[in-house]
Amino acid sequence: xxxxxxxxxxxxxxxxxxxxxxxxxxxxxxxxxxxxxxxxxxxxxxxxxxxxxxxxxxxxxxxxxxxxxxxxxxxxxxxxxxxxxxxxxxxxxxxxxxxxxxxxxxxxxxxxxxxxxxxxxxxxxxxxxxxxxxxxxxxxxxxxxxxxxxxxxxxxxxxxxxxxxxxxxxxxxxxxxxxxxxxxxxxxxxxxxxxxxxxxxxxxxxxxxxxxxxxxxxxxxxxxxxxxxxxxxxxxxxx
Amino acid sequence: xxxxxxxxxxxxxxxxxxxxxxxxxxxxxxxxxxxxxxxxxxxxxxxxxxxxxxxxxxxxxxxxxxxxxxxxxxxxxxxxxxxxxxxxxxxxxxxxxxxxxxxxxxxxxxxxxxxxxxxxxxxxxxxxxxxxxxxxxxxxxxxxxxxxxxxxxxxxxxxxxxxxxxxxxxxxxxxxxxxxxxxxxxxxxxxxxxxxxxxxxxxxxxxxxxxxxxxxxxxxxxxxxxxxxxxxxxxxxxxxxxxxxxxxxxxxxxxxxxxxxxxxxxxxxxxxxxxxxxxxxxxxxxxxxxxxxx
Amino acid sequence: xxxxxxxxxxxxxxxxxxxxxxxxxxxxxxxxxxxxxxxxxxxxxxxxxxxxxxxxxxxxxxxxxxxxxxxxxxxxxxxxxxxxxxxxxxxxxxxxxxxxxxxxxxxxxxxxxxxxxxxxxxxxxxxxxxxxxxxxxxxxxxxxxxxxxxxxxxxxxxxxxxxxxxxxxxxxxxxxxxxxxxxxxxxxxxxxxxxxxxxxxxxxxxxxxxxxxxxxxxxxxxxxxxxxxxxxxxxxxxxxxxxxxxxxxxxxxxxxxxxxxxxxxxxx
Numbered sequence: 001x002x003x004x005x006x007x008x009x010x011x012x013x014x015x016x017x018x019x020x021x022x023x024x025x026x027x028x029x030x031x032x033x034x035x036x037x038x039x040x041x042x043x044x045x046x047x048x049x050x051x052x053x054x055x056x057x058x059x060x061x062x063x064x065x066x067x068x069x070x071x072x073x074x075x076x077x078x079x080x081x082x083x084x085x086x087x088x089x090x091x092x093x094x095x096x097x098x099x100x101x102x103x104x105x106x107x108x109x110x111x112x113x114x115x116x117x118x119x120x121x122x123x124x125x126x127x128x129x130x131x132x133x134x135x136x137x138x139x140x141x142x143x144x145x146x147x148x149x150x151x152x153x154x155x156x157x158x159x160x161x162x163x164x165x166x167x168x169x170x171x172x173x174x175x176x177x178x179x180x181x182x183x184x185x186x187x188x189x190x191x192x193x194x195x196x197x198x199x200x201x202x203x204x205x206x207x208x209x210x211x212x213x214x215x216x217x218x219x220x221x222x223x224x225x226x227x228x229x230x231x232x233x234x235x236x237x238x239x
Numbered sequence: 240x241x242x243x244x245x246x247x248x249x250x251x252x253x254x255x256x257x258x259x260x261x262x263x264x265x266x267x268x269x270x271x272x273x274x275x276x277x278x279x280x281x282x283x284x285x286x287x288x289x290x291x292x293x294x295x296x297x298x299x300x301x302x303x304x305x306x307x308x309x310x311x312x313x314x315x316x317x318x319x320x321x322x323x324x325x326x327x328x329x330x331x332x333x334x335x336x337x338x339x340x341x342x343x344x345x346x347x348x349x350x351x352x353x354x355x356x357x358x359x360x361x362x363x364x365x366x367x368x369x370x371x372x373x374x375x376x377x378x379x380x381x382x383x384x385x386x387x388x389x390x391x392x393x394x395x396x397x398x399x400x401x402x403x404x405x406x407x408x409x410x411x412x413x414x415x416x417x418x419x420x421x422x423x424x425x426x427x428x429x430x431x432x433x434x435x436x437x438x439x440x441x442x443x444x445x446x447x448x449x450x451x452x453x454x455x456x457x458x459x460x461x462x463x464x465x466x467x468x469x470x471x472x473x474x475x476x477x478x479x480x481x482x483x484x485x486x487x488x489x490x491x492x493x494x495x496x497x498x499x500x501x502x503x504x505x506x507x508x509x510x511x512x513x514x515x516x517x518x519x520x521x522x523x524x525x526x527x528x529x530x531x532x533x
Numbered sequence: 534x535x536x537x538x539x540x541x542x543x544x545x546x547x548x549x550x551x552x553x554x555x556x557x558x559x560x561x562x563x564x565x566x567x568x569x570x571x572x573x574x575x576x577x578x579x580x581x582x583x584x585x586x587x588x589x590x591x592x593x594x595x596x597x598x599x600x601x602x603x604x605x606x607x608x609x610x611x612x613x614x615x616x617x618x619x620x621x622x623x624x625x626x627x628x629x630x631x632x633x634x635x636x637x638x639x640x641x642x643x644x645x646x647x648x649x650x651x652x653x654x655x656x657x658x659x660x661x662x663x664x665x666x667x668x669x670x671x672x673x674x675x676x677x678x679x680x681x682x683x684x685x686x687x688x689x690x691x692x693x694x695x696x697x698x699x700x701x702x703x704x705x706x707x708x709x710x711x712x713x714x715x716x717x718x719x720x721x722x723x724x725x726x727x728x729x730x731x732x733x734x735x736x737x738x739x740x741x742x743x744x745x746x747x748x749x750x751x752x753x754x755x756x757x758x759x760x761x762x763x764x765x766x767x768x769x770x771x772x773x774x775x776x777x778x779x780x781x782x783x784x785x786x787x788x789x790x791x792x793x794x795x796x797x798x799x800x801x
Contacts (some may be wrong), residue, residue: 024369033469035478040469042479043263066372071456073743074329076750078459080355081329082336082364096559100355100750133731133740134747142734143555150731155472159485160730163634165646178475205356317764319719321726321739326752355750446618447716453623464623491627495620502619 025064026209027084028054032069034154036174036233037090040069049233050088053107056225057200060216073134076101080203086213087201090172090235092136094195102204104213106197107226108236113137113195115188116161116176117168124190130157130166136195137170161185174235198236247480259481268466272497275452275462278384283445285388290395297400308396315393324457327386332365339363383458391448398440403429405436407521435516442509449501467494537564548572548735556734556744563754566745570758573738574766576649580721580737581766584656585714591657592664593699599669610665617662622655622720626727629655648729648737656724660717667713671706672698704781711774715767722763738762 030038032046041047046067058065068084079087079101092110093103113136115124125146131138133150141148149166151157158179160166168188169176180187200217202210220226227238243250244258259265296308315323340351340363347360361367366374406429414428455462471487517524535543543553545568557565598610617625629652633645645651675698683689683697725731725740736744738759745755 027375035475039478040264042481044267045263047478068372068375069461070459073747074325074752077329077746077752080750081333081357082359083332096748097750130730134744139558145554148733150734151728152726153468153472156728156730163638165634165637165730178477203356203358205353205358314764316715317767318760319722319763321719321722322742322756322760322763325743325746326756329752450621453621464621487627488631491624495624495628498621498624499616499619502615 025066026058026086028058028065028067029070029075029079029084029087030054030067030089031072031075033072034090034175035178036235038088049229049235050090052233053220053226053229054086054088056220056229057213057216060219061212063212076201079201082203085202085206085209090198091201092195093197093199094136097201100204101201102206102210103199103201104210105217106199107217107220108198108230109239110193110195110197111173111236112191112193113140113170114173114176114191115168115170116158116179116185117188118161118164118184118186119167120186120188122167122188124168124188127167128165130160130169131171132157135171137192140192140194141170158185177234255481262481264466264470267461268463268470271461271463271466274380274460275455278380278387278455278460279448279452282384282387282391282448285384286391286395286444286448287441289388289392290397290399293392293396294399294403297396298403312393312396312400315390316397320390320451321454321457323390324386324454327389328382328458331382331385333357336363336365339365379459383455383460386458387448387451391444391451394444394447395441398437398444399433401440402433402437406432435520435522438509438513438516442505442513445505445509446502449498449505463494463497467491537562537568540564541568544568545572546575548575548737548741550733550735558748561745561749566741566755566758569741569745570738570755571762573736573741574762576724576737577718577721577766579649580653580656580724581714581718583653584660584717584721587657588660588664588717591661592668595661595665596668596672596702597694599665600672614662614665614669617659618666622659622723623727625655625659626652626723626729630728646729647732648724648727652724652727652729655727656717656720659720660713663713663716664710667706667709668702670709671702674705675701700781707774707778707781711771711778714770714774718766718770719763722759 030046030050032038032040034048036049038046038048038050046069051067054065054067070078070084072089075087075089075091076097078084087101091097093106097103115122115129117127125144128147128149129141130149130151131141132154133152138148138150149160151160154171154175157166157169157171158176161169162183162185170192173187173191176187179185200213202213217226220229221239230236230238241258241261243254244261247255247258250258293308293311296304297312299305299308336357336359337351340347340359343362344360349358351357351359366378410428410432411424414424419427452462453464456465467490468487471485471490473485474482476482513524514528518528519525540562541564544557544565546552547556547569549572556569595610595614598606599614601607601610630646633642633651637643637646645654679697679701680693683693688697721737722739725737725743731740734740734744742755742759746752749755
């Protein structure tokens with residue numbers, strides 16, 4: 001009996017050691033082009049809500065973390081291929097993504113997407129709507145049967161409204177809000193409830209890392225520090 | 240960078256600009272020019288090596304090798320470089336890790352592909368999981384060089400293959416008459432002589448290579464176009480000390496000048512090289528030079 | 534579950550707005566990927582064919598202008614060729630879109646901001662510059678004897694150019710021009726990476742390939758399919774241009790024709 005217990009302990013220890021060895025450095029993958037969630041600051045470093053959040057999570061989970069940026073289009077293939085260990089890039093938890101990777105619990109609640117237009121009284125149903133290609137917003141507009149015009153980057157979608165290519169742009173409210181009031185751009189009252197909350201993406205085989213991050217997020221939720229961060233960066237509503 | 244940059248809002252125009260242009264982000268931008276130049280400098284000889292291998296294989300007397308050489312040239316040339324770049328780097332990375340995994344962890348029992356995940360043992364990871372960031376970046380850079388070299392190597396192979404065929408038969412036959420073996424003819428006559436015929440094609444290839452560098456961001460290398468877009472995009476005062484509107488046009492203008500200047504310098508260099516190689520050759524150009532000299 | 538034939542009927546012409554409006558959203562089959570990416574190839578073909586057809590004439594004019602003794606003709610042609618050959622297509626797309634947007638704000642030709650018109654113009658100008666350089670090189674390589682013989686027959690000016698110089702130039706330039714055509718078709722793949730937006734999910738082949746790569750999170754299926762289509766396209770271009778080449782050289786004795794083929798590998 002004693003022997004058995006000892007061997008389980010050794011096995012547990014060995015598993016823990018293997019985990020510690022493979023995750024002596026956790027590489028955090030982000031996009032770096034989506035303020036206020038994540039962006040490159042003047043010093044050329046990753047900054048924003050998710051930078052602060054990620055550093056805090058790593059501190060609480062006692063992990064050493066390192067930040068890397070990756071194109072949005074290939075951010076999931078590079079995670080499953082093992083080029084970094086997490087995706088922390090404002091990624092909404094959706095069923096399709098959940099089939100391929102795992103998500104921790106959400107760190108921001110589901111938030112509506114908003115429209116930004118030049119005319120506050122615009123009726124979006126008959127209008128030309130701009131969206132970033134391959135986003136949940138683009139899929140939503142296509143589904144409604146409205147005229148969709150897609151651009152590769154979020155920046156260009158807002159430009160399209162400014163110069164009249166599109167009547168409105170549909171995107172995350174937090175992304176559009178800083179533009180409202182500039183050059184006559186206004187947020188419309190109408191908003192759409194699409195997408196879930198935002199979570200950290202990890203490989204499906206990486207259960208221990210997921211558990212560690214989950215616990216850290218829970219502890220930040222519990223002591224209110226997560227809400228404080230969300231308010232500081234104005235990324236979403238609070239818990 | 241400068242002392243007075245602590246509060247950019249209060250500065251005059253010139254000072255503001257000097258602060259703006261020396262932020263860490265701009266330093267990354269300038270650094271990326273160097274990255275691109277170094278990448279070109281390494282890729283060109285590597286691609287030439289691949290090209291040489293491909294051309295030699297395509298001329299080989301050994302049929303499977305010949306098929307391999309010809310297939311390499313035909314397939315890679317038939318596909319737009321962008322289509323390759325979109326999946327090739329991940330594929331190469333997985334291939335390397337798979338090979339290392341086979342060697343380093345022979346008694347690993349778990350499957351390597353678990354659903355969507357690609358998992359090799361820790362020791363086989365490239366670079367090792369706990370390696371510092373610069374190692375990761377260097378490895379990414381190396382993968383980009385390799386991808387570029389494989390794609391442009393196929394074009395180079397095509398050029399060199401043509402050039403080898405274009406060396407006058409009489410020169411090769413003369414060498415044989417002197418009693419050189421097949422290998423000697425190849426090394427001493429064919430290879431030195433073919434460069435003249437290959438040069439127009441290779442110079443063209445170099446120009447195309449230069450102009451393919453904006454696709455580097457697809458390979459995970461933060462190149463000059465990536466930073467120009469990043470820096471030029473309008474940015475809100477919440478996220479920077481230097482808010483500005485859409486300035487991409489100015490950054491791209493800078494890139495345009497860079498590319499045009501680089502092309503011009505390359506053209507001049509190739510002109511010189513052509514003149515040196517043409518010297519003393521039994522071609523129209525060589526004849527013209529001989530006449531001009533006498 | 535649709536059968537493959539039904540999928541082809543629903544999505545075969547999706548890229549030009551005919552068929553099912555909504556793109557597939559789950560259970561992505563190989564058949565769907567082949568069909569939609571193939572459907573997108575319609576636009577790649579359109580860009581390539583129109584650009585080659587129009588660019589051919591512009592290139593001929595530019596080549597003559599570059600070879601002209603008049604510096605008011607020569608200098609602009611030289612600069613045009615230098616700028617378009619010396620800068621990446623990516624950057625040309627960016628500037629073109631910016632320019633067309635500014636024009637649109639003044640109400641001038643607003644339709645230019647669509648990829649089908651704007652990106653096409655960039656591709657035409659781009660291939661014109663590359664082909665002009667090839668034609669110019671060939672023009673200088675036209676044998677002196679041909680021109681002298683034409684003079685002896687009393688041909689001069691336009692008839693001499695049309696009947697003697699131009700056909701010879703074309704014959705000399707053809708192998709290199711074939712390569713340019715291949716490169717141009719490859720360049721059409723860049724359109725969806727340019728600043729030009731995609732309207733109503735009617736995109737080119739790369740647009741649909743990246744759509745599937747994004748939805749399935751697996752780049753190893755859609756991009757090789759795209760590559761497969763382009764290999765087919767390249768082989769077709771080589772076959773057609775090879776046939777024209779034989780037609781152009783049909784008056785030559787056999788061994789000299791052989792020589793022509795070798796040049797193909799030399800210049801771009």
